[in-house]
Amino acid sequence: MEFGQRLKELRKQFDMTQEELAQALEMSKSNISKYERNELEPSLSTLVNISRLFKIDINSLLGIKVDVIDPRNDYKFEGTLNVSAIEATYERYIDQFAELQKTRLKDKSPIIKALYAVIIQNIEDLLNTSSVKELTEINKLTEEIWLKVISQRMDNNK
Incomplete structure (x- = not known):
């Protein structure tokens, strides 16, 4: 169903x-x-x-049927993902994570803040679409962003 x-x-x-x-x-x-x-x-x-x-x-x-959960890994089983188990495990960390990211970005340049925002949006988009075209576009955009960040860091370390 x-x-x-x-x-x-x-x-x-x-x-x-x-x-x-x-x-x-x-x-x-x-x-x-x-x-x-x-x-x-x-x-x-x-x-x-x-x-x-x-x-x-x-x-x-x-409508996801969960037959068997491997006790060694609560998150990985036959082709499905136990969202409830993940949420229950990590819910208490979400606020801490958000606060940590806010602190980390506090003194960063506007371009780093913008890149960070785009990456977070890409992750959210990936989680909310099943369209192959959209997933391909998001993947391409994410690749381009990471290449720019890595290239910039390599240039700064020369």
Whole structure:
């Protein structure tokens, strides 16, 4: 079952309209409609909010069947990724990480700050798309940025 169909089914089980769900998630009704028609993929934060609202595991929400988890590695199993396990493990570090990055960038040049922002955006884009064309473009852009950064650092070390 696709995500959109699952979302619609959950919404109806909870006797909610698209508008009520949109209000609960603080987004537009049109986004809910697009999710249900599989025309728009939700962000990770939206998935987390939906799973919390309906009290459902993200894997179940996405229709990912998790049969066996290797106890030696909670994050890697047969072709799927246990997002809930990763979030539970790393949630407490996210605020610390954000604060550390803010501190690290405090005295950096505007170009380094801009590059950093573009790289972070590229990572977010990679996580939110399945389009081969978009993934290729993001990969190319990320490569170009890294080549510039490496080239600049090599020039500074001469």
